[in-house]
Amino acid sequence: MSGRVDVLGVPVDAVDMDQALAAVDRLVRRPGQVPAVVLAINPEKVCLIREDARLRAIFSKADLLVPDGVGVTIAIRWLHGSTVGRVPGVDLMVRVCEAAPEAGYRLFVFGGREPVNARAVEALRQRCPGIEIVGREHGYVDEAGMPALVDRINASGADILFVGLGSPRQEFWIEAWLPKLRVKVCQGVGGSLDAVSGAVPRASLAWRRLGLEWLYRLMTQPHRGRRQVRLVRFAAAVLLARLRLAAGVRPAPARRP
Numbered sequence: 001m002s003g004r005v006d007v008l009g010v011p012v013d014a015v016d017m018d019q020a021l022a023a024v025d026r027l028v029r030r031p032g033q034v035p036a037v038v039l040a041i042n043p044e045k046v047c048l049i050r051e052d053a054r055l056r057a058i059f060s061k062a063d064l065l066v067p068d069g070v071g072v073t074i075a076i077r078w079l080h081g082s083t084v085g086r087v088p089g090v091d092l093m094v095r096v097c098e099a100a101p102e103a104g105y106r107l108f109v110f111g112g113r114e115p116v117n118a119r120a121v122e123a124l125r126q127r128c129p130g131i132e133i134v135g136r137e138h139g140y141v142d143e144a145g146m147p148a149l150v151d152r153i154n155a156s157g158a159d160i161l162f163v164g165l166g167s168p169r170q171e172f173w174i175e176a177w178l179p180k181l182r183v184k185v186c187q188g189v190g191g192s193l194d195a196v197s198g199a200v201p202r203a204s205l206a207w208r209r210l211g212l213e214w215l216y217r218l219m220t221q222p223h224r225g226r227r228q229v230r231l232v233r234f235a236a237a238v239l240l241a242r243l244r245l246a247a248g249v250r251p252a253p254a255r256r257p
Contacts, residue, residue: 004065005082007075008237010049010056012041013065014076016085020066020092021099027063028105028159028184035161035178037062038187040089042069043234045167058171066092071231075238079245090192093162094127100160101130108153108183111139111164112193119197134158139165146177154182161186164193 005014015023027036039062049055059065066087067073073086100107109121117138125131135156141149153161161183163170170188178186194200 005076005080007041007072007079008046008050008234008241010041010046011060011065012067012072012076014080014082014084015064015066015087017087017091017095020064020087021095023064024092024096024160024185024187025099025103028103030184035181035183035186036064037174037178038064038066038092038185039171040068040087040092040188040190041065041072043071044069044230046072047230047233048168052168054175055168055171058175068092071234071238075234075241078238078242089187089189090195093187093189093192094124094196096160096187097124097128097131100132101128104132105159106132106134106157108134108156108158108161109136109164109193110149110153110161111170111189112197113140114138116193116197116199119199120193123196123198150177150180154180159184162189162192163187164189164191166190 003014004011006012013020013023024038027038030036039059041059045059049059066089067076067084068087068089070086073084076082076084096105097107099105109117109124111117112120117136121133121136125133135152135158137149137152161181163174163186165173165188167188167190170190174186174188191200
């Protein structure tokens with residue numbers, strides 16, 4: 001793994017997809033009682049983390065923070081001179097599932113609406129013959145039902161728990177329940193279940209290779225427009241940091257909780 005870098009005060013691991021997969025495998029196989037946490041960093045999350053001390057603490061403690069978002073990969077290149085490929089959370093989830101039959105990972109899928117969750121699990125089983133999905137649950141369990149859900153996750157023997165509750169809800173859920181979980185890895189997957197199930201179509205591979213998946217989402221989901229304002233704020237902050245770096249002003253290290 002290439003190491004952890006700082007993007008506007010937010011830590012990110014400068015990894016490509018293969019390095020991220022290798023890191024997940026190491027985390028699954030490492031000894032220890034507390035599950036490892038895998039989260040994705042994109043421009044919107046950078047803005048949210050900078051504004052929220054609680055989120056900053058959660059992300060700073062994560063074991064793997066993948067660069068999900070072309071803006072983040074550009075920022076890493078501009079600010080640190082490292083070239084890394086984008087590691088979309090949904091693609092990492094699917095690649096982990098594809099590796100699961102041979103690697104022996106047992107998986108639990110939590111999140112999304114009930115029909116979306118069910119279709120996503122079925123799609124993964126069709127795509128990855130031999131995959132062992134030992135349990136699933138939709139993302140609308142109330143607080144009173146959470147202890148029973150955690151007990152069921154633990155009883156399933158899952159090695160990897162995918163948590164798709166959207167951000168920052170999923171990160172707060174992981175923070176609250178991680179000490180009681182007995183999985184090896186807990187990965188926040190955001191809205192990945194919508195994409196895996198086909199409920200929300202993804203941009204074509206051509207759009208993704210050009211780094212324009214964000215634009216496709218904006219065009220097909222106009223309600224995301226307000227959220228995209230954060231992209232402008234992120235780009236402006238990265239440009240300013242780049243200009244300061246060119247002027248010899250070194251960025252402050254990532255803030256710790």
